[in-house]
Amino acid sequence: MNIKARIIDEPGFERMLRRLAHEILERNKGSETIAIVGIVTRGEIIARRLAKMIQDIEHRELQIGFLDITLYRDDLRDNLKQPILRGTDISFDVTGKNIVLVDDVLYTGRTVRAALDEIVDLGRPATIQLAVVADRGHREFPIKADFVGKNIPTSPDEEVRVLVKEIDGEDAVLLVEREGGKA
């Protein structure tokens, strides 16, 4: 991995998540009606952190679920490597909730499109809002995040990596050179 820049370091990561937690609470006037849904794998970790911060601020249990959008991907038939299913785990009724969808990087918007379709199959939420750690641009669908950790303008041959302690041993946001492959 050829790192071009370390955009957010560990203390910055924590402060950024804390700001997102407050923004989510401000928009929804508290945590009463919201539920957090993370997109596996890294979105799940970030969703857990955000949920914990929101609970600590509000002193109220928060519903949290995880979404595996693999079955809803639009590139299933021409994807060369078959992805492993990790499973969706949303044990509450999404109907009437303000769902805060959480992912690490917002790029083409195709993952979010799949996630929206899957959530709608589970029920009829009042709203779905999107929170991401990094928005790197290059959207292919008309999708926009409600809560953004950091806007990072990129070229197509760059990639944004969000690292989390639970998987990678450290919290960071990196700008890296794309390894081989197509842009």
Place this chain on the structure above:
Amino acid sequence: MPLSSRHLLGLDGIPSDDIKLILDTATSFREVLERPIKKVPSLQGKTVVNLFFENSTRTRISFELAERRLSADPVNMSADASSVRKGETLKDTARNIEMMKIDMVVMRHAAAGAAHYLSQVVRANVINAGDGAHEHPTQALLDMYTIREKLGTLQDVNICIVGDIAHSRVALSNIYGLRAMGAKVSVCGPRTLIPAEIDRLGVRVHYDLDEAMAGADVLNVLRIQLERQDRCFLPTLREYSQAYGVTPERLARAKRPIVVMHPGPINRGVEISADVADGEHSLILQQVLNGVAVRMSVLYLLGTAN
């Protein structure tokens, strides 16, 4: 990590990683089956032909539901309604279907090896839904899924298959699959229905059911095929039932927790008593539910691999 084969023809020689992948993936589909909208778009645009040369209601419906819940388009063809009656060969049937641009074929056929043959003459993915007395891999996979769900593992679990082992594709697929996953398998039935040298597949043979149950965690009870009665494998059904029928008294005598499975349809009072079939030890209805999830898993893994 995809499956190692483009087809699912049987469990003989299948890598245990493939079985594990199918069972793990089925867990995700079990969750889908609990949703208000029990359907995902994964196989949108794929056409699956269900080619049933032998009668089957349960397996065909289970496959068709699995296909629909993955958004594939199923087409059903059964033997009595088809050109097979008019003398068409399997190869010609297959070639004709192939020209209609289909992606997958699910086939049941009375001849052992029919699915294997089909996989050599068509480009579509082939799933064996039962070929003669050879294999019925999806039934064995759903049995294994059900055991794993109930007991947490297959490793070192003692499974006894009871009944007509000689004519059973369910028994054979279960033996191959369970052995690959590290389970301990035994078979039990009258001598006329146990094939010679079955022990070479690594299974223990019992002729006494109480003796077999003394070491079993799971009984997989096979259907006695009443239509085969005229060929004198059994003196009478009553005698079979007394020697090999699974009853509450037998389960109590075994002095260990035993769960009971059956691939269906059951003959109440013959191989299994009504009290056992409807009782707390029975996983029979759970098998039916898991069957759809396991078949979705197989269809998904074959249909989305390149």
